[in-house]
Amino acid sequence: MSERENILGRIREALKVSAPLPGTHGEPVATHTVAESPTSHAREWLPLVGPSVEAQFDLFARNCADLKAGFQLLANRDELKATLAKIATAEKWSRIASHDGELSHFASQSLGLPVLLTDKGYDVQALEKCDAAITECDALIAQTGGVVVTSRSTGGRALTILPPHHVVVARREQLVADLPAAFALLQKKYAPDYPSMISFITGPSRTGDIERILVLGAHGPKKLTILCF
Amino acid sequence: MSTFVSDFKERAAEKTGDLRLRQFIRTALRGYEVSRDKRKGAFQSWESARQAAAETKWEAINHLDTHLESLVAKLEARGTKVHWASNAQQAREIILKIVTDKKARSIIKSKAMTSEEIHLNHALEEKGFTVIESDLGEFIVQLRHEAPYHIVFPSMHLTRDEIRDLFQKELGDAPSNSPEDLTMVARRVMRQKYIQADIGFTGGNFAIAETGMISITENEGNARLTAALPKTMITLMGIEKVLPRFSDLALFLPMLATAGAGQPMTCYNTMYSGPRQAGEADGPEEWHVVLLDNRRTELLADAEQRDSLSCIRCGACLNVCPIFRNVGGHTYGTTYSGPVGSVITPHLRGLQDWKHLSNASSLCGACTEACPVKIDLHHHLLQNRRNASASQPSFFERLAYKLFGIVANEPRFWWLAKKIGWLTQPLQHAIKSSALDPAKAWTKTRDLPPQPRESFKDWWRNRK
Incomplete structure (x- = not known):
C-alpha cells in the first residue's frame, strides 16, 4: 500500500469518532452542515472600510503611511510621468526592469532609461542590477494598504521582489474596498486557471528579527511606491 | 525520572535565574501585546x-x-x-x-x-x-x-x-x-x-x-x-x-x-x-x-484534543504564557514550545516522556483566550495530565490518595490527623525544604499556611 493510502486510511479511521464543535464544550457532532461557509461574513468582522471611493482612498493612503510605503494619487498620465522622472533623478536610476502591459510600458518607457523586460525570460544577474521595477497590479486594497500582483499579470515571480525599489502603477478603478473583495476579484478574473503565484504585498519588505526593531528591505524591496491616477 | 524532565527542570532553573534575559523577553513581548491589542481593536x-x-x-x-x-x-x-x-x-x-x-x-x-x-x-x-x-x-x-x-x-x-x-x-x-x-x-x-x-x-x-x-x-x-x-x-x-x-x-x-x-x-x-x-x-x-x-493522525484520533490540529502556528499562546516568558523557548527541548507545544508534543513524541510539559502551566487560560482559532489549550493540558496518570499511575500518589481517602472518610481519624498536624507544625518548620523533609520538592518554593489550634467545627460547637 502506498503512503498516500496509509495516511488517508489513518485519517478515515480517526474521523470515525466525532469531535465537539469549537467553543461549545458540547456533544460531539458527526458532520457540520452549514448552509454557507463560516467565513462568508468576514466583511462584517474585519476592520471597517468606508463606503465612498474618497473614504477608501483616504484609508489606503493612511495605511500606506503606516506601512512606510509611498503613495501618490495623481491627476493624469502626465503627472505620472513627471513623478516617475522625479524619483528616477533623485535615486539616480540607471536601469530599470518592467513587463509587458499598456500602463507599465507607458511608465517604463517614459524615463528614457534602458528597460529589462522579464516576460519572455531574462538574466537573473541583470535583473539584480536594476535600480527599480515598474509594474502594474491586479488590485489595490483600501483595508490593508496592499497591492496584489501575480506571476502572469506582472512579469513573473522575481520582478516584484528582487529589485530594491518596486514602483506600482495603477488606475483609480483598481482600488477594492477590502480583502473579501480582492479574493472575489481574483476568483472572477482567473478561476479555475490561476497564475502559479499570487502575492498580496503589504508594504516594503521588513524584519523585526533583531530586538523587534523594524528594518525595511530585509530581502525584498527597501522601497515600495504606489502611483495611482 | 526521565532525562527529558530532568533536562527541562535544569534548564528552567537556569533560565529563570537569568534576570537580564527575562527582562529582555518581557520588554519584547510587552511591545507585541500593545500592537496586537491595537490591531485586534481595529477588527x-x-x-x-x-x-x-x-x-x-x-x-x-x-x-x-x-x-x-x-x-x-x-x-x-x-x-x-x-x-x-x-x-x-x-x-x-x-x-x-x-x-x-x-x-x-x-x-x-x-x-x-x-x-x-x-x-x-x-x-x-x-x-x-x-x-x-x-x-x-x-x-x-x-x-x-x-x-x-x-x-x-x-x-x-x-x-x-x-x-x-x-x-x-x-x-x-x-x-x-x-x-x-x-x-x-x-x-x-x-x-x-x-x-x-x-x-x-x-x-x-x-x-x-x-x-x-x-x-x-x-x-x-x-x-x-x-x-x-x-x-x-x-x-x-x-x-x-x-x-x-x-x-x-x-x-x-x-x-x-x-x-x-x-x-x-x-x-x-x-x-x-x-x-x-x-x-x-x-x-x-x-x-x-x-x-x-x-503522528498528526494520532492527534486526530483523539477527538477530545482534535482541535489542536487547528493550530496556525501564530505563536500568540507563547507570547502570553507566563511559563514561556520565564523559562524561554529552549527550555522545552521541543520543536513547538509554549502552551500549544506542551499540548501536542506528548502526542507527537510520547505521553510518558513529555507529560511534564502539562505541568509547565499555571492553568491561567491566557493561551486559550489568545488563540485565534479557539483551541481549548489549558483544558488539553489538564487532559494530558489525566491521561498520563491513567496510563501510568504513580504508586506513591495512589497510596497517598488512598490513605487520604481513609482518613477523610472517618471522623475519628480526621480529628486525630488534625491534632497531629497541629502538634507537628513546629517540626515541619524546622525541617522545611531540608533533606529530612519528605515533601521537599513541594515545600522548597511554598509555605504551608499555619494551622489554627481550633477548627471551624470546634469553634462552631463551642460558640456561646
Missing part, C-alpha cells in the same frame, strides 16, 4: 472572527481526507509532484532523494517549523549539502548552531551586541550594532546565494483544498525569492494545514498577522498553485510538495 468583531476561524478549521480537520484529496488532485493537475510521508524519516528520505537526483549543491531555505520537526538541516549537511536559512532570525540561530527560540521570532533572545559579535566572528562583517546595519549584512550575504542555489525549500501556512494552492506568509521577502529563483522548489507541510476555500484566506491572513505579530497584514502573503506555467516568465521548473503526517 469590527475579533470574537466573531475567532469563532468563524475555529469553525472553518473544524470543518477542514473533520473532513481532512476529502480536503487533502481535493488539494492533491488540483496540485497534480498543474504539474506539481506530491509526496506523502508518514514519519520524519520518510520525509527526510524523500527530500534527500530529490536533492540527490538534481545533483544539487546548495539549498536555500525559508522558514519552516516542519523542517525543524524532522531535523532536515542536519540530514542534508551530513550528506554534504550546503543549507542556508534565509529568514534573518533563522539565519542568526543557524550561525549559532542552535534551535529557534520562538516559532515566529527565532532570535528574540539575542541582543544586537550578541548578533554583531556573531556576524563579526562568522561572517567577518559587522559595521555596527545597529539592527539596520546588521540586517543589511544578511541581505548582502544572501543575495547571491538565492541566485546560486539549486533548490529552494519552503514551509506552508495554509493549503487551499478548493483551488490547490499553498499560501506562505512572511515579512522579509525571503520566501518569495526562494520560490522564484532556484530551478527546483520543495515545500514541506503538515497534513493539517488545509483550509476548505480560497476566500477563507480573506479572514485567516489578517488574523494570523494580528495574533502572530500585531500586524494588520504580514508583508507578503503568497499563494502558489504550481511550478512555472506555460507563458510565465520565471519560477521553478519542478515543484515538490511533501505532506507530513508524523
